[in-house]
Amino acid sequence: MTGAGFEVLVIGAGSTGLLLAQGLKQQGVKAVVYEREDPTTYQDRPREWGMTLHWGASYISKCIPPEMRPKLNEGICCDPFYGSKDLSLPHYNAQTGEKLFDMPGEEPRRISRRKLRNFLSQGVDVQYGKKLHEVALDDNGKVKATFEDGTHATGSVLIGCDSANSAVRPFLVGEEAAQLEDLDIQMFNVSSSFPRDVALLQRTGHPIFKNAYHPLGYMWWQSVMDVKDPDEPQTWLFQNILSWVGAPRAEDFPDQASRLEFWKEKAKSFADPWKTVGENLGDDLKFGVDRTTVWRPIDWSNSKFAGKVTLAGDAAHAMPAHRGQGLNNALEDAAKLVDELAAASRGDKTPAEALQAYEEEMRPRVLAEIPISIAQAQMVHSYDTLMNAPFFVHGMHKYRSDLAKQGKEVEIATQPKED
Structure with missing residues (x-):
């Protein structure tokens, strides 16, 4: 189904799902975001945290409309009054207070999760209080999402952007394979x-x-x-x-x-x-x-939902926060999906071809990063290995280019075939 009949169901109103919906809107593709929390709890969570935005910033700019771009820093930064551009993040010996080194990055900015979600939700169709109960395929070849309140929605494809504890992931890969490490x-x-x-x-x-x-x-x-x-x-x-x-x-x-x-x-x-x-x-x-926790994306092409359902952001690749790569890779996921789904909407590709192209780019990209982020998370807690941690060599930069230079291949686990 292409053109006016093409619709994307986005599960999860986090940064990934909202940026995806923003980008699809700019391409004229209908997308509705379904968020499990109600509007009050979504906005008024007592817990708040920040994230470090660096090389992924360009993907936000790519997906939002031109009139929103000048308001980006003011809208999402933890300190909107701080005007300096930083090229590094300082690291210290906690016992002595001595600076150990500056970790290089691409103008890293500390942004608010809440502010980013509010910024990206502008003009996007978000349905709150929609906790996913089931994913199924209907008789017309569409994907159907049923929610715990008894309502349902159907679309051409469904994208799970619903956190590391994704409710979509078990439908795609099975309960056992969906478990976090x-x-x-x-x-x-x-x-x-x-x-x-x-x-x-x-x-x-x-x-x-x-x-x-x-x-x-x-x-x-x-x-x-x-x-x-x-x-x-x-x-x-x-x-x-x-x-x-x-x-x-x-x-x-x-x-x-x-x-x-x-x-x-x-x-x-x-x-x-x-x-x-x-x-x-x-x-x-x-x-x-x-x-x-960690979750590594496997090859789910044997799933009955392959070509209709995929994952993005933490739902697709949960990784330790110690190298600051999760958000930035999630933003790239959203931008790549916008390109592929827009092509499917125009009829240039089938939906299955679009999702396959996205997955074939996403998996090796994040499977190259996840071991590096794991190594960093482990090594920074041992002072003897600290100076050998990945950030000392690679900083906050994307790891894929380094991997390509070394000529290494990334192994992708395969989902067992369904009976």
Whole structure:
């Protein structure tokens, strides 16, 4: 089905799904986004975090309309008042406060997940409160999504952009193959404000972001999360992340007080500003223990949904956050899908050919990156291996070009054939 009859169902109103819908709208392709959360919880989640945008920025500009491009930085950056262009991200010895090195990147910017979603949702048809229950094919060869509220939607293709814990993925590859791999790396991730002097202290070294590594095996990421008034430091929001390998794990913390106590105790061995931040973590903070997970895209061409359903973003390739590649690859996914689906809408390709072309580009790209991000996540928690970590050589740049120069091939796992 092409032209006016071509419709794309997008599951998940995260960054990937919204950018995909924006790009398709510019191409005249009908796309509807279905989000499991209702409008209130979608907007007012108590938990917020930032992401590092670097080489993926060009894909946002490609997919949004021209009138939105001048408003991009103002609309999505954690500190819209910070006008400098950075070419690197500083890394420190957390015990001494000594700078170890600057990690190169392509004008990296710290952006707000919430701001990016709100920015990209402008003018896009988003249906909230639509938790996916089933994916099926109807008698007309269309793909049908049924939601837990009893409603359903049909389209030419369905794109799962619904996070690392994707509800679409099991329908495509099966429950067992859809499971995430646990790397046994634990993480506290919290955003909060601080007294004026502590807020100003956190913006020393670099006003936007910095990373620190402790010889005892801890990594502490620190970045500004939201600046509404540059003259009121006590109102600034900061994101702080502490991560480590192995125990203690989530089950080892009986309650919130024990998690906070652990963080404050570890902070005592850190230099400033991390030590002072630890001392000022509020007793009313609420945060859990996040686990670091991975999912590698397999070849699902044997699935009955092949050519009708595909995955993008974290749903297609969950990877550790320690090298900052997940978001940027997700944005490239969306842009590549826009090109392929626009071709299918025009009749230049069949939908199956369009999805196959996207998947054949996406899989080797992210399968080249995932082992690198895993290696980084593991090596940064061991001070002995820190200087051999991938970012020391490759920075935040896309890894695919390095792989091509080495002439290596990426092995893609194949889904078992269905009975």
